[in-house]
Amino acid sequence: MRIHHALLAALVLCGSIAGPAWADDPAGPPVAATKEARLDQLFVDLKRERNEKAAERIAGRIWGEWYQSGSASIDLMMQWSQKAIENQKYDVALDFLDQVVTLQPNYAEGWNRRATVHFMMKNFGKSMSDIDRTLQLEPRHFGALSGLAQIMALTGHKQSALEAWQKVLAIYPMMRSAQNQVATLSEELAGEGI
Numbered sequence: 001m002r003i004h005h006a007l008l009a010a011l012v013l014c015g016s017i018a019g020p021a022w023a024d025d026p027a028g029p030p031v032a033a034t035k036e037a038r039l040d041q042l043f044v045d046l047k048r049e050r051n052e053k054a055a056e057r058i059a060g061r062i063w064g065e066w067y068q069s070g071s072a073s074i075d076l077m078m079q080w081s082q083k084a085i086e087n088q089k090y091d092v093a094l095d096f097l098d099q100v101v102t103l104q105p106n107y108a109e110g111w112n113r114r115a116t117v118h119f120m121m122k123n124f125g126k127s128m129s130d131i132d133r134t135l136q137l138e139p140r141h142f143g144a145l146s147g148l149a150q151i152m153a154l155t156g157h158k159q160s161a162l163e164a165w166q167k168v169l170a171i172y173p174m175m176r177s178a179q180n181q182v183a184t185l186s187e188e189l190a191g192e193g194i
Helices: 002-014 035-048 052-067 072-086 090-103 108-120 124-137 142-154 158-171 176-192
Strands: none
Touching: 035 052, 035 158, 052 108, 072 090, 072 108, 090 108, 108 124, 108 142, 124 142, 142 158, 142 176, 158 176
């Protein structure tokens, strides 16, 4: 028990976790002090942050939480899929990601990564299907929403693309690419309305 408290104190001092109300509770953290609770706080921080670089750091921490599957096997397959993507071996990446979503269907990042590979292969229908599943599991997934916006723009659905980018900004207001896309699409749509 003493080791648990020492570890908790070290994490708080390092800034890895905030000092929550339960920090002094000898019973330890409640069940809610989980990945979901950390994500909830990070999303609150992301929405409030007005410094672009600080917001990028918070977004990076969110991605870090999303990448954690809770399974060493799944994490290894995700690493292998990333390596295959980097080597442009998209079929190999899809093989790994098919296994990821089969073995852990509630792992949103597995679906998002597979959506990304389908996008890179220009399989927009399959990508949209995986984006939909990602957003069912994590409605705040600004990466999946960005992918949706890109597909909508590429397929000529500017209004839908604009709406998706606006959803991204509602979650991550300081995302520069989303800000730029909203401005560009708004101007294009206003010009078409004349």
